[in-house]
Amino acid sequence: MNSIGLSRTTTLRLPPALGRHAGLAAVLLLICLYLSLRSEVFATTPNVVNVLRQVAVMAVLAAGLTVLMAAGGLDFSLGSQVAVVVAVVARLLESGAHVVVASICGVLLGAVFGLVNGLVVTVFNVAPFVTTLATATVLDGAALIAMQGQSVSAGGALTELGTGEVLGIPYLLLIAAVVIAGAAATLRWTRFGRDALAIGGNAVAARLGGIAVPRHTVALYVANGMLAGLAGIMLLSRLGAASPGTAGLHLELTVVAAVVIGGTALHGGNATVAGTVLGVLLLGVVANGINLLQIDSFYQSVSVGVVLLVAAVVNQLRHRGRH
Amino acid sequence: MMKSRILTAVLTATVATSTLAACGSGTDEAGDTAYTIGFVNADSLDFHTCLEAGIDHEAQSVPVEIVHANSTRDPAKEQANVEDMIVRQVDAIVLQTVNIDSLEGAIAKAVAADIPIFLTSVGGPDMAGVAGAELSDVKHTGEVAAQWLNEDSAGKDVDVAIIAGAPGAASDLFVGGFKSALGPEAKVVFEQPGMFQRAKAQEVAENLLQSHPDVQYVFVPNEEMGFGALTAFENAGRSDIKIITNGGTEEGLEATSEGRFAMLVASSPYELGVKAVSTMVDLLEDPRDEPVIGQIPTTVVTKDNVDAAPAYCG
Numbered sequence: 158m159n160s161i162g163l164s165r166t167t168t169l170r171l172p173p174a175l176g177r178h179a180g181l182a183a184v185l186l187l188i189c190l191y192l193s194l195r196s197e198v199f200a201t202t203p204n205v206v207n208v209l210r211q212v213a214v215m216a217v218l219a220a221g222l223t224v225l226m227a228a229g230g231l232d233f234s235l236g237s238q239v240a241v242v243v244a245v246v247a248r249l250l251e252s253g254a255h256v257v258v259a260s261i262c263g264v265l266l267g268a269v270f271g272l273v274n275g276l277v278v279t280v281f282n283v284a285p286f287v288t289t290l291a292t293a294t295v296l297d298g299a300a301l302i303a304m305q306g307q308s309v310s311a312g313g314a315l316t317e318l319g320t321g322e323v324l325g326i327p328y329l330l331l332i333a334a335v336v337i338a339g340a341a342a343t344l345r346w347t348r349f350g351r352d353a354l355a356i357g358g359n360a361v362a363a364r365l366g367g368i369a370v371p372r373h374t375v376a377l378y379v380a381n382g383m384l385a386g387l388a389g390i391m392l393l394s395r396l397g398a399a400s401p402g403t404a405g406l407h408l409e410l411t412v413v414a415a416v417v418i419g420g421t422a423l424h425g426g427n428a429t430v431a432g433t434v435l436g437v438l439l440l441g442v443v444a445n446g447i448n449l450l451q452i453d454s455f456y457q458s459v460s461v462g463v464v465l466l467v468a469a470v471v472n473q474l475r476h477r478g479r480h
Numbered sequence: 481m482m483k484s485r486i487l488t489a490v491l492t493a494t495v496a497t498s499t500l501a502a503c504g505s506g507t508d509e510a511g512d513t514a515y516t517i518g519f520v521n522a523d524s525l526d527f528h529t530c531l532e533a534g535i536d537h538e539a540q541s542v543p544v545e546i547v548h549a550n551s552t553r554d555p556a557k558e559q560a561n562v563e564d565m566i567v568r569q570v571d572a573i574v575l576q577t578v579n580i581d582s583l584e585g586a587i588a589k590a591v592a593a594d595i596p597i598f599l600t601s602v603g604g605p606d607m608a609g610v611a612g613a614e615l616s617d618v619k620h621t622g623e624v625a626a627q628w629l630n631e632d633s634a635g636k637d638v639d640v641a642i643i644a645g646a647p648g649a650a651s652d653l654f655v656g657g658f659k660s661a662l663g664p665e666a667k668v669v670f671e672q673p674g675m676f677q678r679a680k681a682q683e684v685a686e687n688l689l690q691s692h693p694d695v696q697y698v699f700v701p702n703e704e705m706g707f708g709a710l711t712a713f714e715n716a717g718r719s720d721i722k723i724i725t726n727g728g729t730e731e732g733l734e735a736t737s738e739g740r741f742a743m744l745v746a747s748s749p750y751e752l753g754v755k756a757v758s759t760m761v762d763l764l765e766d767p768r769d770e771p772v773i774g775q776i777p778t779t780v781v782t783k784d785n786v787d788a789a790p791a792y793c794g
Contacts, residue, residue, distance in 0.1 A: 196691065204690045211683055306529035308678070308704065308731060320715045392679070397711045400678045400704055401525050447672075448687035454647040454673040 180471035212441035213329035220340035221384035228353035229425025233289040236409030237296035242389025244303035247399035264386035271382020275375035308400040319394030341430035357425025518565030530793040534753020555582035612772035622657025641670035654701035681708030703727025748790035
């Protein structure tokens with residue numbers, strides 16, 4: 158009897174990447190199942206595409222943050238970086254700049270923000286949490302200054318990017334998929350990714366092992382800044398205009414939540430892009446489900462919080478069970 | 481190590497000093513002005529920047545000195561800003577509150593310090609302590625929006641969606657007024673919060689299109705969210721859904737003249753700012769026993785009468 162049970166377990170064993178997140182995947186699946194039963198439109202192709210398009214920006218930021226957090230870094234300013242990029246690119250487009258020039262400026266601007274964060278963290282040894290919270294505050298103000306507190310229309314220059322599709326797949330989703338694949342490949346197959354994990358696991362040992370920790374850390378912050386630039390352009394293409402209150406801390410918290418729920422350790426050394434993707438999807442599906450089921454506004458935060466809590470606990474239990 | 485510490489200290493001191501200097505340069509020193517009025521703004525959205533522009537413009541022509549503060553949507557910061565104004569011994573405070581619930585403490589503090597306080601746009605249930613107010617009747621705005629919908633739908637059965645603001649007093653009043661004045665033929669099939677944010681409203685509108693694609697009217701209590709909904713509908717190729725909203729910015733009026741917004745309840749925060757300062761100065765010259773309370777005028781704007789709208793930002 159036992160041997161049958163064991164052999165069954167062996168046959169049904171999930172691939173490691175999925176097996177590690179079986180708890181989170183189960184929660185996501187259950188929620189999808191529940192929503193499919195309660196709303197006839199939830200599981201339709203247009204709604205699935207709708208949800209995926211809505212989470213694309215979050216996914217790009219979360220993929221980059223996963224690699225940064227693997228190295229023990231943290232960036233609480235990503236949402237604010239996005240806010241500034243959205244504002245500046247909209248201003249550039251409004252003043253007649255070519256869309257390519259404006260977009261390159263957006264990505265470079267993100268790189269500069271990342272460079273500042275990286276240098277403060279490595280040169281002055283300030284904790285990433287404090288550094289990026291401070292730069293987030295500066296950038297929130299900078300976004301308002303760039304917009305002069307008023308909405309700035311991006312015109313139609315980015316509309317195709319925000320609404321266009323190829324073979325029924327939105328461009329935004331394709332970009333997100335490429336970034337996710339890139340982040341996963343970096344962590345798994347490149348020396349850069351393995352070094353990041355080594356730094357997150359033990360920075361001193363990594364340094365003694367020959368890894369240029371400060372240079373590596375700065376590079377990670379710059380890469381995250383560039384992804385924030387890309388995410389800003391994607392968000393602007395969806396919205397069509399920059400306006401006060403876009404992105405900022407709320408987006409940032411959502412991104413951090415997606416990464417942490419996915420199983421990436423806050424202290425570094427352990428990261429998983431597959432888990433992050435599940436975390437992003439969970440948040441996107443819950444936001445969509447809340448609207449489809451028309452949950453009363455007073456209960457929305459409660460619903461989201463409970464789902465996050467359950468997902469985090471289930472994922473953690475699963476993780477603990479392996480040790 | 482020592483060198484880097486000194487460098488850090490010097491850098492920190494330089495940044496802090498220059499920041500303070502920059503902040504200081506934004507505040508005018510009292511010159512020949514008769515009064516100093518503290519203006520505590522609630523946020524930095526279009527509405528608030530235009531309100532401030534109106535206040536500054538009127539302050540120059542009176543002239544009075546304006547001391548600015550912004551509560552950045554934080555009720556606790558609003559209390560601190562009012563306290564700061566009291567410490568600075570301004571002659572009066574003009575307050576655009578973050579939230580109706582945080583008003584009581586601010587009014588009580590100003591009254592205790594014997595500094596007259598004037599409210600813009602949002603008033604509280606107890607207005608006894610204030611010197612005056614120029615209020616926006618958001619419930620009435622909701623009613624006006626519903627009345628227009630009743631006329632436009634001409635007795636036909638229609639499905640209506642509401643993309644509300646953040647849960648709380650203002651949004652609830654907008655939505656409450658709107659629902660109370662809707663005719664029996666109009667059925668509210670969808671109601672979800674857009675949190676007064678363009679991006680969130682767009683997301684909600686995208687989800688609305690999935691769940692209730694046949695909706696004919698959407699009521700959105702502010703223009704920022706209105707544009708979010710409009711983008712969602714236009715991205716989906718839907719120009720048939722009529723958006724009813726509230727605002728009056730240049731961009732909003734243009735969208736109305738093009739028929740992209742079916743109806744806009746327009747008002748001018750700039751004129752509100754002008755009125756607030758002029759009334760407050762009148763009250764300083766000639767104090768009254770009872771609060772002087774007025775309503776911000778509104779205009780129903782469709783593509784046929786865009787010229788009738790007041791200038792949003794002066």
